[in-house]
Amino acid sequence: MNRSKAEASDRSKEAGADFLQLDTADAPPGGLTDWLTRRLREAVADGRLPVGSRLPAGRVLAAELGVSRGVVTDAYQRLAEEGQVVGRGRGGTVVVAAPAAPHRAPPAAEPPRPAPALFRADPDPEVFDLLRGTPARIDLTPGVPDLAAFPRAAWLRAERAVLDDLAASDLGYGDLRGTPALRRAVAHWLARNRGIRADPDEVLIVAGTAQALALLGRALGRAGIGEVAVEDPGSLGARQHLAHWLAATPPVPVDAEGIRVDALRATGAPAVLLTPAHQYPTGVVLGGDRRRELLRWAGEGGLVIEDDYDAEHRYDRPPVPALRAALPDRVCYAGSISKLLAPALRTGWLLVPDRLRDAVLDAKRFADLGNPVLPQLVLARLMESGDLDRHLRLLRRRHRRRRDAMIAAIRTHLPGATVHGAAAGLHLMLTLPEAPGRTDTELAAAALAEGVKVQPLSWHARLPYPPGLVLGYAAGSTAEIAEGLAVLGRLVRRSSSV
Numbered sequence: 001m002n003r004s005k006a007e008a009s010d011r012s013k014e015a016g017a018d019f020l021q022l023d024t025a026d027a028p029p030g031g032l033t034d035w036l037t038r039r040l041r042e043a044v045a046d047g048r049l050p051v052g053s054r055l056p057a058g059r060v061l062a063a064e065l066g067v068s069r070g071v072v073t074d075a076y077q078r079l080a081e082e083g084q085v086v087g088r089g090r091g092g093t094v095v096v097a098a099p100a101a102p103h104r105a106p107p108a109a110e111p112p113r114p115a116p117a118l119f120r121a122d123p124d125p126e127v128f129d130l131l132r133g134t135p136a137r138i139d140l141t142p143g144v145p146d147l148a149a150f151p152r153a154a155w156l157r158a159e160r161a162v163l164d165d166l167a168a169s170d171l172g173y174g175d176l177r178g179t180p181a182l183r184r185a186v187a188h189w190l191a192r193n194r195g196i197r198a199d200p201d202e203v204l205i206v207a208g209t210a211q212a213l214a215l216l217g218r219a220l221g222r223a224g225i226g227e228v229a230v231e232d233p234g235s236l237g238a239r240q241h242l243a244h245w246l247a248a249t250p251p252v253p254v255d256a257e258g259i260r261v262d263a264l265r266a267t268g269a270p271a272v273l274l275t276p277a278h279q280y281p282t283g284v285v286l287g288g289d290r291r292r293e294l295l296r297w298a299g300e301g302g303l304v305i306e307d308d309y310d311a312e313h314r315y316d317r318p319p320v321p322a323l324r325a326a327l328p329d330r331v332c333y334a335g336s337i338s339k340l341l342a343p344a345l346r347t348g349w350l351l352v353p354d355r356l357r358d359a360v361l362d363a364k365r366f367a368d369l370g371n372p373v374l375p376q377l378v379l380a381r382l383m384e385s386g387d388l389d390r391h392l393r394l395l396r397r398r399h400r401r402r403r404d405a406m407i408a409a410i411r412t413h414l415p416g417a418t419v420h421g422a423a424a425g426l427h428l429m430l431t432l433p434e435a436p437g438r439t440d441t442e443l444a445a446a447a448l449a450e451g452v453k454v455q456p457l458s459w460h461a462r463l464p465y466p467p468g469l470v471l472g473y474a475a476g477s478t479a480e481i482a483e484g485l486a487v488l489g490r491l492v493r494r495s496s497s498v
Helices: 003-014 032-045 058-065 069-081 127-133 152-165 180-194 208-222 236-245 261-267 288-299 354-368 373-385 387-413 440-449 478-496
Strands: 085-087 093-095 204-206 229-232 251-255 271-274 303-307 331-336 348-351 418-420 427-431 468-472
Touching (some): 058 069, 069 085, 152 387, 180 204, 180 348, 208 236, 208 303, 208 331, 208 354, 251 261, 261 288, 288 303, 440 478
Parallel strands (some): 229 271, 271 303
Antiparallel strands (some): 204 348, 331 348
């Protein structure tokens, strides 16, 4: 064997493709085409090559395997004759059908697993994942903005502008606290819209309010604080996030003026989680006297975690300044873009007093090393250009129409219900007359069975409270809202007649 033939032989021994981990050493002598066809057919059958996936170009795969291009072409042609792939010119060779699965004897019967109890009175933390994943014809769950209104054109413009200006070095690991551009934009946004004066260096970019609560839970635990009081009724999801990290979340009743500070004092808890601008789920605003009483409690050593939930979405009342603006040394402030743009962006911000800052930064470092950089830069441009303000004005008009449609439908189909929190936000809370035949969790389960998704009020209350529902109106059309309320009205009448 001459030297060139020896080198070719050595190369063929090393030939192989990352694609399906193909190695020609596994092929029988003289059977390359049969071997490759079989391996491709097996990959289609077991799902490694799902329908819609594209096979490598024949010349590329032939070069990687060290075989003639004809071997790959013949294998592809056999699969095409079987109807499993099709050649689409420049679009390549695409998998279009999987072979029929061979008949197999059914596996031995396993004991049936109980279906998850979605509307239990005391739901597990996974309940929101289950509810989101459950299909429904009409979705009236709270906390979902109008996702169809996402400003795609403005986002694309901002993204192109960011990419045009981006240096290669900007694609490395970002600042743990968030990009300077977004921290500056958030500081300006909070000053304009929430009355908060903050230096950009005080802003920490987080993956939504959920991560803000997780970081605070870890930091407070390190500081020896194992108890954070919560509003009642109050967000089940927020309570679950805090409870994951802390020993206790004692409930504090909420009335028409917001959280009862006298009851907060009685718990002895050193910290409290609040939604003062638009209390969840009742929708009340923390009253002036109650606000001053709360600030006195904080000034005496208490710590407030302010979830600025739905603060920007208001229709029939003046704006309410954030608590953080009045007492920054005693208030941790959390906000996010989830209800303004989309939860999928997983972007929010957190401001904390100086004494907690290092512990929160440590928690963020070991959680994820910081949020993705590119979406931060795009969002910063949207905020600074005024596009986000324009989007908010559009949303307010649209949300007001849908809120009005829901109130009208409630008057028609649930005339005995009491509506709470209509002046702002993306949801309404309903309290219902006591129905002897059905709890609000049973009503929510019956509604889902008829294709309408809602949340029972009792999920969010541990103290005694009337039965009710929490209904989101931002994501549905006025026709869907009317149809969903008609279903709820029929179910309530049916249960009342039992």
